[in-house]
Amino acid sequence: MPSHSTELVFRYDSPAVASVVAASVTVEAGDIEGDRSRAAVDRDGDTVTVTVNATDLTALRAGQNTWLTLVEVAERVADAAAGPPSE
Numbered sequence: 001m002p003s004h005s006t007e008l009v010f011r012y013d014s015p016a017v018a019s020v021v022a023a024s025v026t027v028e029a030g031d032i033e034g035d036r037s038r039a040a041v042d043r044d045g046d047t048v049t050v051t052v053n054a055t056d057l058t059a060l061r062a063g064q065n066t067w068l069t070l071v072e073v074a075e076r077v078a079d080a081a082a083g084p085p086s087e
Helices: 015-029 057-082
Strands: 004-011 037-044 047-054
Touching: 004 015, 004 057, 015 037, 015 047, 015 057, 037 057, 047 057
Parallel strands: none
Antiparallel strands: 004 047, 037 047
């Protein structure tokens, strides 16, 4: 299927934060796939990688926008769960 692909790589301060972000977005991988694009989420230590594959550039751009937004929301949730920074 894929004739176009991209890897979105996100590095975090700790493996624990990366784990929370990866767990949050991995559940979406099977739910939002369409006929023209697919995505996979992988975590290695403090790094989360989202690979988006698409049949055309329009679908690739849409997939990138979707996954960037999902990761951004997951990061905000992870930050909120960690609580306010200590002084």
